Amino acid sequence: MFKSEAASWFRIYEMFRFESFHMYGIIGSTVVLGVLIVQSIKRFKVRSFYGEPIVFTPKAKSVSRYLFGGIIFGLGWALAGACPGPMFTLVGAGFTPILVVIVASIFGTFLYGIVKNKLPH
Amino acid sequence: MNIIYAPWPWYISGPLIAFVMFLLLMVGKSFGMSSNLRTLCTICGAGNTSDFFKFDWKAQKWNLVVVFGAIIGGFIGAHFLSNDLAIAIHPDTIETLNTLGFESAGTSYLPTELFDVGVFSNLKGLLILAIGGLLVGFGARYAGGCTSGHAISGLSNLQWPSLIAVLGFFIGGLTMIHLIFPLIF
Numbered sequence: 660m661f662k663s664e665a666a667s668w669f670r671i672y673e674m675f676r677f678e679s680f681h682m683y684g685i686i687g688s689t690v691v692l693g694v695l696i697v698q699s700i701k702r703f704k705v706r707s708f709y710g711e712p713i714v715f716t717p718k719a720k721s722v723s724r725y726l727f728g729g730i731i732f733g734l735g736w737a738l739a740g741a742c743p744g745p746m747f748t749l750v751g752a753g754f755t756p757i758l759v760v761i762v763a764s765i766f767g768t769f770l771y772g773i774v775k776n777k778l779p780h
Numbered sequence: 781m782n783i784i785y786a787p788w789p790w791y792i793s794g795p796l797i798a799f800v801m802f803l804l805l806m807v808g809k810s811f812g813m814s815s816n817l818r819t820l821c822t823i824c825g826a827g828n829t830s831d832f833f834k835f836d837w838k839a840q841k842w843n844l845v846v847v848f849g850a851i852i853g854g855f856i857g858a859h860f861l862s863n864d865l866a867i868a869i870h871p872d873t874i875e876t877l878n879t880l881g882f883e884s885a886g887t888s889y890l891p892t893e894l895f896d897v898g899v900f901s902n903l904k905g906l907l908i909l910a911i912g913g914l915l916v917g918f919g920a921r922y923a924g925g926c927t928s929g930h931a932i933s934g935l936s937n938l939q940w941p942s943l944i945a946v947l948g949f950f951i952g953g954l955t956m957i958h959l960i961f962p963l964i965f
Contacts, residue, residue, distance in 0.1 A: 660850065661857030663793030668890045669867045672877070675950075675957040678870040684790030685797070686931055692798035693936025700805060707808045716810075718924065718934060718941035725941045728923025729930075729948015731915050736949060737956035739912025740890070742927040743920060744813040747847050751854025754890055756899045759906060760913035765824075767917025768817040772832035778922065 660748040668740025675737055724780040735767075785863050801932060809842055812929030814920035816840070816847050858889075865889040880965040908964070923948065 660666045665685055674682035699705065700713050707713050718725075736742050739760045741749060746764070749757040801811040818833065819840045826833035858865070866887050877885035884892040892898075899905035920926040923945045925934060931949070934942025 660793075660797075661854045662788040662861060663790065663796075664787050664867055664889075665793065666854065667867050668894065669869045669873070669877075669885060671953075672957060673869045673873045675953045676870075676873055676876070678873045681790055685794045686927075688791055688794030689797045689801075689932050690935045692795055693801055693932055694938065696798060696802050696805070697936045697938075705806075708806050709808060711808055713805055713808065715937050717937075718939045721941065722944055725923050725930075725944040726948045726951075728919050728921070729945040730919070730952040730955075731948075732919025732923055732926060732945075733949040733952020733954075734956045734960075735912045735915025735917075735919055735952075736927075737953040738960075739909060739916060740894075741912075742813070742916065743817060744850055744926075744928055747813075747850040748854035748857070749890070749895075751851035751856075752858035752889075753855070754895045755897060756895045756905075756909055759899075759909040760916070763910040763913025764917030764920075765817050765820050767914040767919075768814075768921045769821045769826050769829075769833075769917075770914070771918045771921040772818070772821065772826060772830040775830070775832055 660745050661752055666741065666745035666748045666752070671737060671740045721780055724778075727779070735764075784861055787867070797932065798936075801936065804846075807842075810929075811933045812843070812925055813846070813850075814917075814926040814929060816843050817917050818921060819844060880961060882965075919952070 663685055664670045665682065670679075670682055673679045697715065701715070705713060732742075741757065741760060743764065746757055746761050750761070804811045819837045822833045822835065822837045827835075867889060869886060871886075874886040877891075882891050882893055894905050894908060899909070916926070920929075923930065925942070925945065927949070930939075930942040930945040935946065
């Protein structure tokens, strides 16, 4: 994550301005390979390293939670320039202010847990 | 060796991320980073305030190990595998950022205006980081996943909900950068 610059605020900003292929290349190549991996696991009934079947849980059908949740996430992603994976990469890289983002995102998750039942899902 | 020290191109890191997902599937787990934020809430005792946090977090321990790995990866990447952290973003992007007041565009890994220790004495910068984090945490749980859970795991499994979520990510991101940034910077 660090070496590919996907943890860089600048790259996220650039991505949302459509001025570079870099981030789309990362996400795109991951998804293309990911589809191949998941479809092969399903078709060939590949078992895990422990010999158990690999189960994929389909996501619950809905529009509102994914759309609204997604928009809120996107606003934060662009503002803080980091999503939940790279945030931790940046801690390791030594950027201490990212801790503010992490603590706030834990608090955001906590807030969701509190108001969850009042939101459309 | 220079190949390692220079920034890694997308066609290296994309497949590496897919490989991480493959390994997690092969040990019977799924790839999703934001679930850890919920786990951390539970560890801090949030189960007392909402049932949403009442679950056996120890079953999620493996995912915290992934977080730990991400921290170590960031440390190694930044301290041992890089000699120049500046990011070669598009010249037009740099120019726009300069007009917004981000002088560090094109010369550093993260904007020093937000991620230098100086931000701890800068209320506006702190608020930006905190609000950004808050939205990420809230939105990720509301949508049931983040970039890894929806854009990567979900799309790989051809899930419609994940496509809707990714569409939402972009509506939010584009709104922030094109409509809200000019107002706050």
